[in-house]
Amino acid sequence: MNAVKRRGAILTSIVMLALAVVVGLPFYYIVVNTLKTQRETAIAPLGLPSSLYLDNYLTVFQTVPILQSFLNTLYVTAISVVLMLLIGSMAAYGMIMRKSHFNRWFGIALLLAFMVPFQTTLIPLYQALAGIHMVDTLNGLIAMYSAGSIFCYFLIQGYMRTVPYEIIEAARIDGCSTFGIYWRIVLPLIRPILITVGVFQTMWVWNDFITPNVFISSSGKQTLVLQVYTAVSQFSVNWPAFMTLTVIVLVPVVIFFIAMQKYIVKGLVSGGVKA
Amino acid sequence: MAETIRTIRARYEQWSGIVANQLFLLPIAAVFLLLFVIPLGQSFFYSLTDFNGYSRKMNFVGAKNYFRAFTDSAMTASLGFTFLYAIATTLIVTMLAIPLAVMLDRKFFGRDFVRAVFFFPAIPSIAVLGLVWSFILSPLGSGAINTVLQLVNLGPVPWLADSALAQLSTILVSVWAQTGWHAILYLAYIQSIPADLYEAATIDGASPRQQFFRITLPLLVPAMTVSQVLLLTGGLKVFDLPFTLTKGGPGYATTTMTQAIIQRGLGQAKFGEASALAVVFMLFVLVIVVFQIVVARRLERQFQ
Numbered sequence: 187m188n189a190v191k192r193r194g195a196i197l198t199s200i201v202m203l204a205l206a207v208v209v210g211l212p213f214y215y216i217v218v219n220t221l222k223t224q225r226e227t228a229i230a231p232l233g234l235p236s237s238l239y240l241d242n243y244l245t246v247f248q249t250v251p252i253l254q255s256f257l258n259t260l261y262v263t264a265i266s267v268v269l270m271l272l273i274g275s276m277a278a279y280g281m282i283m284r285k286s287h288f289n290r291w292f293g294i295a296l297l298l299a300f301m302v303p304f305q306t307t308l309i310p311l312y313q314a315l316a317g318i319h320m321v322d323t324l325n326g327l328i329a330m331y332s333a334g335s336i337f338c339y340f341l342i343q344g345y346m347r348t349v350p351y352e353i354i355e356a357a358r359i360d361g362c363s364t365f366g367i368y369w370r371i372v373l374p375l376i377r378p379i380l381i382t383v384g385v386f387q388t389m390w391v392w393n394d395f396i397t398p399n400v401f402i403s404s405s406g407k408q409t410l411v412l413q414v415y416t417a418v419s420q421f422s423v424n425w426p427a428f429m430t431l432t433v434i435v436l437v438p439v440v441i442f443f444i445a446m447q448k449y450i451v452k453g454l455v456s457g458g459v460k461a
Numbered sequence: 462m463a464e465t466i467r468t469i470r471a472r473y474e475q476w477s478g479i480v481a482n483q484l485f486l487l488p489i490a491a492v493f494l495l496l497f498v499i500p501l502g503q504s505f506f507y508s509l510t511d512f513n514g515y516s517r518k519m520n521f522v523g524a525k526n527y528f529r530a531f532t533d534s535a536m537t538a539s540l541g542f543t544f545l546y547a548i549a550t551t552l553i554v555t556m557l558a559i560p561l562a563v564m565l566d567r568k569f570f571g572r573d574f575v576r577a578v579f580f581f582p583a584i585p586s587i588a589v590l591g592l593v594w595s596f597i598l599s600p601l602g603s604g605a606i607n608t609v610l611q612l613v614n615l616g617p618v619p620w621l622a623d624s625a626l627a628q629l630s631t632i633l634v635s636v637w638a639q640t641g642w643h644a645i646l647y648l649a650y651i652q653s654i655p656a657d658l659y660e661a662a663t664i665d666g667a668s669p670r671q672q673f674f675r676i677t678l679p680l681l682v683p684a685m686t687v688s689q690v691l692l693l694t695g696g697l698k699v700f701d702l703p704f705t706l707t708k709g710g711p712g713y714a715t716t717t718m719t720q721a722i723i724q725r726g727l728g729q730a731k732f733g734e735a736s737a738l739a740v741v742f743m744l745f746v747l748v749i750v751v752f753q754i755v756v757a758r759r760l761e762r763q764f765q
Contacts, residue, residue: 199569206571206578209637213581215605216593231605273488280485292486299497301750303698305719306743309726309735310500310507333496339489364481395588395701400723411586415705418592425596432593436585443584451645 220430227426242430249420250431254406255413256438262324262409263391266331267384274338274383275376278346279368283354300336304396312400322403330397334390338383345379346372385449392439410435507736519733526737536738538713539721542628546703546717547696549632550639551689557640558688559681562647563673576648579641587638591705594634595621598706621707624714631703631715638702643688650684651677686757693753697746718742 211232219227220242221235246252277296281289311330312321320326349372357367373380398412408416414435421428443450508526512519530536565576582590597605598620607617621627654677662672700719703709709716718738726735 195567195569198564198567199571202564202569202575203571206575209582209641210578212590212593212597212637215597228608231608273492276485277489280482283485284479284482289486292490296489296493299493301747302497302501303743303746305698305700305722306504306739307497307500308722309732309739310503311496312727313503314495314500330496332492335489335492336497364478364485368485389584393586393588395586395705396719400727411588414589414592418595428596429593432589435589439585443581451649 216429216432216436219426220433222426224424224426242426243434245424245427246430246434249427250413250417251405252410252413252431252434255408255410258324258407259392259409259411262327262331263388266328266334266391267387269328269332270335270338270387271342271380271384273332273335275342275346275373275380276368277335277339278343279372281343282346283364296336296339300340304333308400315401321401322407324407326401327397327409330401331391331394334387338387341383342376342379345376349375382449382452385446388442389450392442504736504739507732508740510733512732512736513730522733526733527741529734530738530741533734535713535716536721536725536734539716539718542703542713542715543697543699543718545628546632546635546699547693550635550696551692553632553636554640554643554692555685555689557636558643559647559678561640561644562651563677565644565648566651576645580645581641582638583642586701588701588705590638591634591702594630595706598630598634622711624711627707627711627714631706634706635699635702639692643692646688647681647684650681654680682757682761686754686761689757690750690753694746694750697742697749 215232218234219231221239223239223241226233226235281293315321315326315329320329353371353375354367357371362370393411394409395411395415398409399415402408402412405416414431417428417431421431509521509523510519511522531540561579565572565579599605599607600617600619600622604617604620606620610618619626620630658676659672662676667675698719699717700723703715703717704720707715709720719742722735722739722742725731725738
């Protein structure tokens, strides 16, 4: 019995590792080609480089304003996510503290709004942003992303129900203000959900392509993903340079993934996030 | 006198408490109004006019834009591909992710590594991955896959230059990117199934096959609801991957509804037509999601 089981495990192992290699092959392809010349890439796209060739990295850093795009992305992501968490958690707090008819109907209205796809409101929003001269600005992007606060509200509200009401009541009796309770008691208590939702919204904003592609036109305001997109025409014949840019852009994402892996899987389980 | 002052003060405190509380709803109310209600109303309104976004003059054209959405060849092509993509990715990912999750639940050498590799494509931007795949699938002889095929004297295959192949490639790249993520979702549900269910089934002489179909699969119905709603809505709303992989071509073979809306509205300044398409799109998404949730609820009840 034991030998059969062991043979099964070995077989599973071989099959699964082989499948993993196939799935991971595109990533190997990207990384390995950053170390090759154009000629080498054309002849043997999957072969190992003949020597350690780092010129692609030099080329990319010299011709592409990566640092600028990185800072743009960082600015937009950080402000958007903090704003979304703030708006979402404030709304969840207000809704839970006072259960009036109005608030209940408002909650239903928010649920309906959550179902409206971004595509349907895109054109009027573009016009509105153009009207206040915020097209092609980073703050315009942040304004668009703040729509995600409704999603944050739903997840945070679900978690906030688990906060024991006695703590809030006790604080109120001790003379703590409405804002004080929110800031000093509720926010620290809901930290786990803030992290989970924050991780997911960070990945959404950081990786988003459609919004910057529609709203950003000047090169100094590009996000990293948009930068990679425009680099396709710049490096249309220099494939290794393009792969190098991709690798550089992927590095922060990989670091984020490794650091936040625990929260990503937890969030995925706690009710299928990601809109 | 003292009595009335006290009631006035009590009433003031009560009201100020309510106001302080409702102030917390102000930011989300602003988001709701400015980013949802007003633009949604505008989309409905524009869809009935020939508004071009610039001139102040616009005429009421009734349902004309809606007829166009169903007769214009570019628009019907985008409707067709979006549905094909959404349904195909939902079915294929589900059929691959569940067996994969069962395998990932077993004990074997290198399991954590394999799990991480399968999950990883969900982490980077799908737009960047689409661009990388456009190089891998390049119809030129120098595309990675075509170079490999040449070694065994095959190809070059016009992966992204032929309509049917381009659609197939787009769907397969999407399956590649999403299957691992959904497998991990299923895995989490599988891990919460009590082990004694399987032990009892083994004692009763149930084969592994029977155990999968009689225990695992029914208990995965709630996970399937979550996973498929995400896949289907994500599929209908898709833009990034087909656009970065093929730009919607060749012709309109891989143009999505989102791309059609953007091109009509912002590219050609036909706000009316684009808005009609956007409204139709929203109704499709709503109907499909509601239908899917109703069916899923019924299934869940049946299996409990």
